[in-house]
Amino acid sequence: MENLGLDYKLLIAQVINFGLFFLLFKKFIAKPFLNLIKEEEENEKKNEQLKSKLLKQDEEIEVKRNSFKDELDEKEDKLITSAKERAKSVELKIIEEAEEDAKRIKQDALLEIEAEKQDLYKQLKNKISELSLIIVDKSLKEVLNEDTKKKITSAIIKNLPKDTSLYEN
Amino acid sequence: MKIKPRLKEDLKKFLFLKLGEESKVVTLISSHKLTNEQIEDIKERFPRIKNKEIILEIKENLMAGFILKEGSKITDLSLKSNLNNIKKNIYELT
Numbered sequence: 001m002e003n004l005g006l007d008y009k010l011l012i013a014q015v016i017n018f019g020l021f022f023l024l025f026k027k028f029i030a031k032p033f034l035n036l037i038k039e040e041e042e043n044e045k046k047n048e049q050l051k052s053k054l055l056k057q058d059e060e061i062e063v064k065r066n067s068f069k070d071e072l073d074e075k076e077d078k079l080i081t082s083a084k085e086r087a088k089s090v091e092l093k094i095i096e097e098a099e100e101d102a103k104r105i106k107q108d109a110l111l112e113i114e115a116e117k118q119d120l121y122k123q124l125k126n127k128i129s130e131l132s133l134i135i136v137d138k139s140l141k142e143v144l145n146e147d148t149k150k151k152i153t154s155a156i157i158k159n160l161p162k163d164t165s166l167y168e169n
Numbered sequence: 170m171k172i173k174p175r176l177k178e179d180l181k182k183f184l185f186l187k188l189g190e191e192s193k194v195v196t197l198i199s200s201h202k203l204t205n206e207q208i209e210d211i212k213e214r215f216p217r218i219k220n221k222e223i224i225l226e227i228k229e230n231l232m233a234g235f236i237l238k239e240g241s242k243i244t245d246l247s248l249k250s251n252l253n254n255i256k257k258n259i260y261e262l263t
Contacts, residue, residue, distance in 0.1 A: 125260050126260060128259065128260075129256045129257070129259040129260040130256065132255075132256065132259050133252055133253070133255070133256040133259075136252060136255070137232075137252060140232055140248070140252075141232070144232060144233065146201055148233075149200050149201045149232070149233045150201060150204070150207075152233035152234065152248060153199065153200075153201070153203070153207060153233050153234055153235060154207060154210075156233070156234045156235075156246050157207060157210045157211055157214065158210070160214045160246070
């Protein structure tokens with residue numbers, strides 16, 4: 001063996017070294033390293049689970065969000081419809097009130113016109129009677145002389161009834 | 170406002186006196202001077218003024234006829250009042 005270039009002592013020493021190295025490696029490096037890998041794997045697994053849970057929650061939130069949005073849209077539509085209806089009823093009410101006001105104003109104006117007409121008519125009547133009296137008064141003043149006055153007075157006296165108590169004021 | 174009794178009495182006396190005086194006097198208002206005949210005719214138609222003093226007054230705006238004033242009583246038989254009545258009638262008719 002020596003002729004082959006092998007040194008038994010060195011070989012044994014190397015074997016022992018290797019054995020020692022193997023033991024030390026197994027005890028102090030491989031085991032913690034494997035534990036670390038295992039721990040990492042578990043962490044990764046947990047992370048995956050958490051991720052899937054989060055995704056699920058996200059999906060649920062998305063569904064809820066969509067449903068909430070639909071609900072909100074529906075409420076909004078209802079609100080707009082109700083507001084439109086109310087606006088229409090208010091519009092109708094305003095138009096009705098305006099029409100009533102216009103009717104009342106028209107009626108008042110007609111009454112006022114009628115009152116003014118009556119007033120003018122009264123004034124006209126008064127003027128006619130006043131004018132008639134003025135004409136008669138003037139004509140009589142022109143016609144009446146002392147003699148005629150005496151005759152008229154005599155006629156008034158003669159035409160008096162016997163019961164003159166009727167003339168008492 | 171309270172009126173003193175003495176003042177009240179004086180006022181009463183004065184009023185009675187005035188009424189008494191007025192009841193004795195008659196005012197005859199006409200548009201022209203009335204003749205005695207006309208005055209007598211009026212007295213005949215109004216017997217209550219026969220024994221009363223008659224004061225004659227002339228108001229030309231009466232036109233014709235006369236007004237008899239006995240205190241607060243007035244009998245208007247003038248042409249002016251007739252015309253006013255006609256005016257009222259015209260107003261009522263139109």
